[in-house]
Amino acid sequence: MKRLSFIILLLGLFLTANAQKYITKNGYIGFFSSTPVENIKADNNQVASVIDISTGEVVFQALIKSFKFEKALMEEHFNENYLESEKFPKSTFKGKITNLTAVDFNKQGHYDVTVEGDLTIHDVTNKVTVKGGVDVISGGIDANSKFIIVPEDFKINIPGVVRNSIAKTIEVTVAMKYAPVENK
């Protein structure tokens, strides 16, 4: 009997601990650069991310090589010259929802959030604060955000020749569909 209650207690702990974490490995991050000369867009549908709803901690990880462009040459320049993906293959974000109390993860609906943390691109880490939305839906959590980054902040050098066709600021779109971490 003692043993059984212990197992039930353990199981209970394990389940609650698990229900706090949501994960996706098919998240989307895209970026968009717009100038009068040219619009450039890249999509990555292989972003891995975990959100812990008890602490508000969020982690994102993406491979630079998973960003896909419409034009092969742009993708090559992006990987070889600007982001140097052989040397720095991953980009990460580690942060926290700062207004966690404003979100009720037990109640379906849309909540505005602010996330603060460290964004690492091209081996350069910057503190960023971005606004986004969290949608609590049946069986999961959707998260969306749109923010601006400046390539120069991450020591990404864009040569003079193409300077006019690449914008000084890049719009980043984030769209995640999280599912609870399953207890397998």
Place this chain on the structure above:
Amino acid sequence: MRVERIIFVMKKSIKIALVSVAILGLGGICVGLYLFNLQAKNLKKAKPDFAITSIDLQKAFEDNEAVSIAKFVNKIIEVTGTIESVKDGEGNITNVALKTGSELSLVICTLSPQSDPAQLVSGNEVTIRGECSGFLMDVLMNNCVVIK
């Protein structure tokens, strides 16, 4: 007479030179435009560098990531495995996850927009040709096309 002949030949060679330069220039512009507008690779007819099961591919990355990056990344791989899940991404994108020896680390293939995901059902065996991008929690493949 002779001088006129020389002038005629000179004029002619200048003409030929100008025309050649123009043709070369046009050719250069065409090649430039072609390269500039080259679309992402279509792997429908590409010859794979490796044919491997999803189990072996994931194991190779888990056992030694650095060696596997050097061996597989940017290479065209034909990977065969059992479909774990089929998920929609943003736009018309579909991600197919293939089972491996680990439940937490899979092979995730992002299909190229031209691919038709209708035939893909969880539990079925499939062969997918794609370009390996590297390893996060899973082995990641891009520009994928379904072979069978």
